[in-house]
Amino acid sequence: TDRDRVIEGLSGRAVLIVLDNCEHVSAAAAAVARDLLAALPLARLLATSREPLGLPAEAFVALGPLPELAARELFTRRVEAARGASPQPDELEAAARIVRRLDGLPLALELAAARARSLTIAEIDAGLDDRFALLAHGPRAADPRHQTLRALIDWSWETLTNPERAALLAASVFPDGIGAKDAADVARTFATDAATFDLLVDRSLLRRADGRFRMLETVREYGLDRLRADGGEYEARTRAAEV
Numbered sequence: 001t002d003r004d005r006v007i008e009g010l011s012g013r014a015v016l017i018v019l020d021n022c023e024h025v026s027a028a029a030a031a032v033a034r035d036l037l038a039a040l041p042l043a044r045l046l047a048t049s050r051e052p053l054g055l056p057a058e059a060f061v062a063l064g065p066l067p068e069l070a071a072r073e074l075f076t077r078r079v080e081a082a083r084g085a086s087p088q089p090d091e092l093e094a095a096a097r098i099v100r101r102l103d104g105l106p107l108a109l110e111l112a113a114a115r116a117r118s119l120t121i122a123e124i125d126a127g128l129d130d131r132f133a134l135l136a137h138g139p140r141a142a143d144p145r146h147q148t149l150r151a152l153i154d155w156s157w158e159t160l161t162n163p164e165r166a167a168l169l170a171a172s173v174f175p176d177g178i179g180a181k182d183a184a185d186v187a188r189t190f191a192t193d194a195a196t197f198d199l200l201v202d203r204s205l206l207r208r209a210d211g212r213f214r215m216l217e218t219v220r221e222y223g224l225d226r227l228r229a230d231g232g233e234y235e236a237r238t239r240a241a242e243v
Helices: 002-010 023-039 068-083 089-101 106-117 121-134 149-157 162-172 180-189 195-202 217-229 233-242
Strands: 016-019 044-047 207-209 212-214
Touching (some): 002 023, 016 023, 023 044, 023 149, 068 089, 089 121, 106 121, 106 149, 162 180, 162 195, 162 217, 180 212, 195 207, 195 212, 217 233
Parallel strands (some): 016 044
């Protein structure tokens, strides 16, 4: 079998095995990782995923968005590549605002910077009021999930169960997040389970800090956009006001 050939080829070797983008096949990736580590004691395994594989002795490292200085540097370099000049002194404030509004997400910053071919930095900043429309065109040669901002988050949305989707949409109508002690009441109001908020933390769509469940502004806008598209925003906001 393919499994046996891989193990035979790597047997006795100290190697690093990389499993990339595991979130859509997390159960299968976990099974492969378990088999490899059991059969290859000298091997080390690095898996990239938006959630842990759930293996014994797994060390999960949450990368999160880029630090602000690194995010500004990435945006500056990509603007320069797009139009031949980096942001000018009178554009720096708007450029910094773009970086903050896009949560330091590398793909979002690259898509925004690419718009500098035809828009000013100020126009890009203003266009982020509808970020999914503004960042709807990316490199044609890129993987489909990396061509638009919406496709990037769709990739995670597709892995969610219905209760997890309900929890994500519920969280999107709370601008300051949801208090951990209020999670049960919010879940009950939105017909989901409080445990789903913790599952969304595992899936890197929520983060828990200072006793609250919070989400990146880009993810929150995605949730609101879905509610609007389905005609459910008013009802969701009404429910939120009743919690």
